[in-house]
Amino acid sequence: MAMTVLEAHHLRKSYWSQGKSIAAVQNVSLSIAEQEVLAFLGPNGAGKTTTIKMLAGLILPDAGQVRIAGRDPHHDPKALRSLGAVLEGNRNLYWRLNPLENLEYFGVLRGLSPKIARQRSQRLLERFGLVEKRRSLVQTLSRGMQQKLAIAVALIHDPQLLLLDEPTLGLDVEATESVKQLVREIAAEGRAILLTTHQLHIAEELSDRVAIMNQGKIIVEEPTAQLIRQFSGTAYTVELEQALDLERSQRLRALGAVIHHHRLYLPKPELLYPVLDLLNPLPIVRLEKDQANLTDIFLKLVREEKNT
């Protein structure tokens, strides 16, 4: 069985603002196992940042516990050895240093010997395709390279848990693909990843599980595929290469298909094979089952909450 890397139980945090208490996080529990990517989603102000700061040991919860690889980051500094974080873009980098210096500096800061820091830096530069740029100032690198370097720096001490905030925001298509691939590899080698993003298609592609937070609480937590299945319809759409002849159209309508130009809509799944029989041997361009995406699901759930 996969080992649990991150465990958070019943976290709470309120802020005082203008004489009023704001319950930013109310009873949040989360866990992530090794090799697992949890997408941690929610609208602005839901309490994600506050939760992540409590997980990372940056702010003390009013109540609740955090364990990273079994250790409490609020009481045992060793817990931070198991944690790597890329929070708020690439602000974990020094812009006036080059990639090699950044990696070595943060490696030593996290407790590696200079020798080990250098070895690990070189390996990460190779792995992240940054060898040629190792002596260029960070501020001169492309946004994609800076982001890759930020992830490499977070991995310098080989942490089991990686907190990743908006890893693909502002990146071009190619850089996005390469960061996505890296995230998959980093999880596959046994790490647990907490991914926060407002780019829901990225969350859908990368996550094994989704937790959606709203108004300080987690409103859904489920495997991504299961959530999508649950919200997907059972209807089919068939797209044909050419328009239908009159006779076929009539017979298909009699079965219950809805015809619109080259497209047939089958409201019930059991219509699929009788319809395909009737269409045979006409060329089919596309056959699609109604599939929800994370964006629709997210909006639906968050709006439902608002109305209750």
Ligand SMILES: Nc1ncnc2c1ncn2[C@@H]1O[C@H](COP(=O)(O)OP(=O)(O)OP(=O)(O)O)[C@@H](O)[C@H]1O
């Ligand atoms: N230091 C603070 N003092 C007072 N209130 C705060 C503080 N930090 C956050 N809050 C409030 O707590 C609530 C949750 O904020 P938080 O930043 O955790 O949300 P978020 O889900 O991360 O949102 P975003 O996606 O916009 O970053 C908000 O109502 C916010 O205004």
